[in-house]
Amino acid sequence: MIDHHSNSKRIRFWATSLLIVLFLLVPVFIRDRHLLHLLIVIFVYATLVQSWNLPGGYTGYTSFGHVLFFGIGGYTTATLVVFLSVPALLTYIVAGVISSLVALIFGYVSLRLKGPYFAIATLALATIGRYLFLNLEIFGGAEGLLLPMNRLDPGIEKIPFYYGTLLVAGLTTLIVYLIIKTRLGLNLMAIRENEEKAAAAGIDTTKHKVIAFIISAFFPGIIGGLYVSYLEYINPDSCFNILYSANILLMAILGGIGTIAGPLLGAAVVVVLSEIFSLTLGHQGRLILFGLILTFTAIYQPGGLLSLKERFGSAAKTVSVFDRASAKE
Amino acid sequence: MDFFFTITQLLINGILLGGVYAVMASGLSLVFGVVRVLQISHSALIILGCYFCYSVNRYLALDPISALAITMPAMFFIGIAVYRLVVAPLKDAPPVAVLLAFFGVILALENTISLIWSSNYNAIHSAYQGRSLFSWSFTFSLPKTIAFGVACLVIFALLIFLRSTEIGRAIRAVSQDKETAQILGVDVDRIYNIVFGVSGALAAVGGALMGIIYSFYPALHWTWLGVVFSVVVLGGLGQVGGAIIAALIIGLAETLAGYYIGASWGPFIAFAILIITLVQRPQGLLGVKGQRI
Numbered sequence: 001m002i003d004h005h006s007n008s009k010r011i012r013f014w015a016t017s018l019l020i021v022l023f024l025l026v027p028v029f030i031r032d033r034h035l036l037h038l039l040i041v042i043f044v045y046a047t048l049v050q051s052w053n054l055p056g057g058y059t060g061y062t063s064f065g066h067v068l069f070f071g072i073g074g075y076t077t078a079t080l081v082v083f084l085s086v087p088a089l090l091t092y093i094v095a096g097v098i099s100s101l102v103a104l105i106f107g108y109v110s111l112r113l114k115g116p117y118f119a120i121a122t123l124a125l126a127t128i129g130r131y132l133f134l135n136l137e138i139f140g141g142a143e144g145l146l147l148p149m150n151r152l153d154p155g156i157e158k159i160p161f162y163y164g165t166l167l168v169a170g171l172t173t174l175i176v177y178l179i180i181k182t183r184l185g186l187n188l189m190a191i192r193e194n195e196e197k198a199a200a201a202g203i204d205t206t207k208h209k210v211i212a213f214i215i216s217a218f219f220p221g222i223i224g225g226l227y228v229s230y231l232e233y234i235n236p237d238s239c240f241n242i243l244y245s246a247n248i249l250l251m252a253i254l255g256g257i258g259t260i261a262g263p264l265l266g267a268a269v270v271v272v273l274s275e276i277f278s279l280t281l282g283h284q285g286r287l288i289l290f291g292l293i294l295t296f297t298a299i300y301q302p303g304g305l306l307s308l309k310e311r312f313g314s315a316a317k318t319v320s321v322f323d324r325a326s327a328k329e
Numbered sequence: 330m331d332f333f334f335t336i337t338q339l340l341i342n343g344i345l346l347g348g349v350y351a352v353m354a355s356g357l358s359l360v361f362g363v364v365r366v367l368q369i370s371h372s373a374l375i376i377l378g379c380y381f382c383y384s385v386n387r388y389l390a391l392d393p394i395s396a397l398a399i400t401m402p403a404m405f406f407i408g409i410a411v412y413r414l415v416v417a418p419l420k421d422a423p424p425v426a427v428l429l430a431f432f433g434v435i436l437a438l439e440n441t442i443s444l445i446w447s448s449n450y451n452a453i454h455s456a457y458q459g460r461s462l463f464s465w466s467f468t469f470s471l472p473k474t475i476a477f478g479v480a481c482l483v484i485f486a487l488l489i490f491l492r493s494t495e496i497g498r499a500i501r502a503v504s505q506d507k508e509t510a511q512i513l514g515v516d517v518d519r520i521y522n523i524v525f526g527v528s529g530a531l532a533a534v535g536g537a538l539m540g541i542i543y544s545f546y547p548a549l550h551w552t553w554l555g556v557v558f559s560v561v562v563l564g565g566l567g568q569v570g571g572a573i574i575a576a577l578i579i580g581l582a583e584t585l586a587g588y589y590i591g592a593s594w595g596p597f598i599a600f601a602i603l604i605i606t607l608v609q610r611p612q613g614l615l616g617v618k619g620q621r622i
Contacts, residue, residue: 060425062425062428062429064428064432109608110604110607110608112608113607113608113611114424115423115424115425116367116424116425116427116428117367117607117611119425119428120367120369120428120558120603120607121603121604121607121608123369123554124555124558124600124603124604124607125600125604127551127554127555127596127600128597128600128601128604131593131594131596131597131600132597134593135591135593135594135597242551246432246436249429249432250433253429282444284440284441284443284444284448285440285444287436287437287439287440288436288437288440288441288444290433290436291432291433291434291435291436291437291438291440292433292437293433294429294430294432294433294436295415295429295430295431295433295434295437296433298419298422298426298427298429298430298433299415299418299419299422299426299430300418302422302426
């Protein structure tokens with residue numbers, strides 16, 4: 001049994017290493033602009049879903065408005081670049097920090113709310129963010145802001161963003177992985193299973209939840225800034241769009257909530273499906289289908305794609321927040 | 330003098346709008362009070378009701394209010410469908426799973442509407458569109474006044490239905506104590522079906538009334554989501570009386586903010602009230618202090 005376990009661990013290590021090397025080599029072999037763009041979008045979503053997963057999957061506090069932090073990061077970078085002429089590369093950390101600050105303030109007051117009410121509060125906050133930037137003329141209102149053009153050759157202009165988003169997605173995954181292996185992660189999962197008991201066992205639940213929320217806002221802030229300098233423009237509807245939140249939820253539940261591989265799998269699957277269905281079904285047809293998939297998965301397959309593996313008798317057990325027996329309130 | 334005139338006019342507009350908000354939120358409040366789920370797709374049902382009314386008005390040349398005779402039964406069955414397809418299978422699931430499922434319903438509904446009716450602005454045409462009444466030098470927009478009148482009638486009918494009919498009494502029994510009601514022979518599943526049906530019919534009314542007052546587009550339901558939730562949370566979840574007062578407050582706040590800060594800030598106000606209430610007074614205006622949600 002132990003042998004089998006270490007065996008599967010070794011396989012996982014080599015598979016991960018192989019995957020990392022493959023991703024690092026992609027721009028060497030692939031010059032197709034559209035394909036590189038798709039991979040960048042996958043990395044952006046992988047970052048968003050992976051960071052959403054920390055409060056959403058491991059702590060049991062599902063944010064329905066995680067796009068907020070993406071938008072705040074985007075506007076931080078855009079503001080610094082456009083108004084203060086700061087080099088974009090220096091703004092990403094600031095974007096992450098400001099995002100985390102908003103998470104600190106909002107998390108401190110809202111994380112007292114129970115699951116569904118927290119979800120609604122986050123949805124409302126993201127909408128407030130959108131209206132705020134729509135109405136504030138300094139940030140360009142509905143028109144948004146244009147960033148200075150990238151002066152790279154069209155053949156290679158996507159490559160820095162490819163590696164940038166890959167790096168952020170990888171870092172996010174690594175940090176979330178490290179957190180769930182430590183005391184902090186265990187405490188977060190204890191809060192998810194039973195908050196009263198966790199508090200009774202001496203865990204400062206508020207502090208833990210706020211820390212998880214701050215970390216989960218940091219990476220979307222960075223990736224928001226990075227993505228905005230990649231697109232070279234920003235407006236409230238492009239970066240506070242509720243479709244981002246919808247996609248995050250769909251990717252998380254489809255991949256497997258509360259797992260490390262789930263968000264990566266979900267991001268890749270949904271972005272590729274988006275591409276296919278946009279061409280065949282059109283924009284609206286695709287979103288109808290995605291809505292139905294989200295509903296269907298929440299009802300019939302709450303563990304996502306990863307739990308299918310379990311069904312066919314794999315040794316790995318995925319933990320789902322939607323485990324009906326343990327998570328029932 | 331001028332100031333008081335403006336304020337009074339704004340109060341009139343706000344109260345008229347608040348009446349419509351009360352109908353929009355009543356379906357949500359009823360579902361939460363009885364079935365205990367947060368129906369976040371309620372505002373998507375309202376916009377569907379709005380588009381139903383638009384089509385009946387356009388193709389059958391019916392007045393939008395008379396069109397309710399067709400759209401209310403249709404939306405009653407759609408409400409039941411939401412219950413049977415989404416809520417019933419998730420009976421024992423944690424509340425967040427239900428919310429995720431509703432989120433999928435919202436996406437599917439909004440885009441189905443866009444696909445059928447286009448995602449551009451539309452308006453319902455009526456004989457009273459754009460007309461106004463004048464009395465004591467105040468302006469009463471005719472669509473808003475008619476919408477307010479219908480809203481009052483519908484809420485009154487709902488209260489009578491809940492208070493005096495056999496089914497209404499059963500609904501209240503289930504909302505107070507599901508287990509006891511079941512022991513006393515109430516078919517809880519049937520009551521849930523009816524409650525979702527009634528909330529669908531109320532969404533038909535809310536959609537028609539909003540469609541009479543304003544022009545609309547499919548994604549507008551996200552704004553209405555803020556309105557109905559701020560009303561229901563401020564009024565105290567599941568409390569119909571509280572919701573009516575809260576609807577008037579939200580209608581007034583939006584109208585005043587729209588006039589003094591700018592029309593585009595109106596929706597911002599509803600969402601801000603929602604968050605402040607959730608954080609500061611989750612039991613609502615009339616709720617018992619210390620009650621946790």
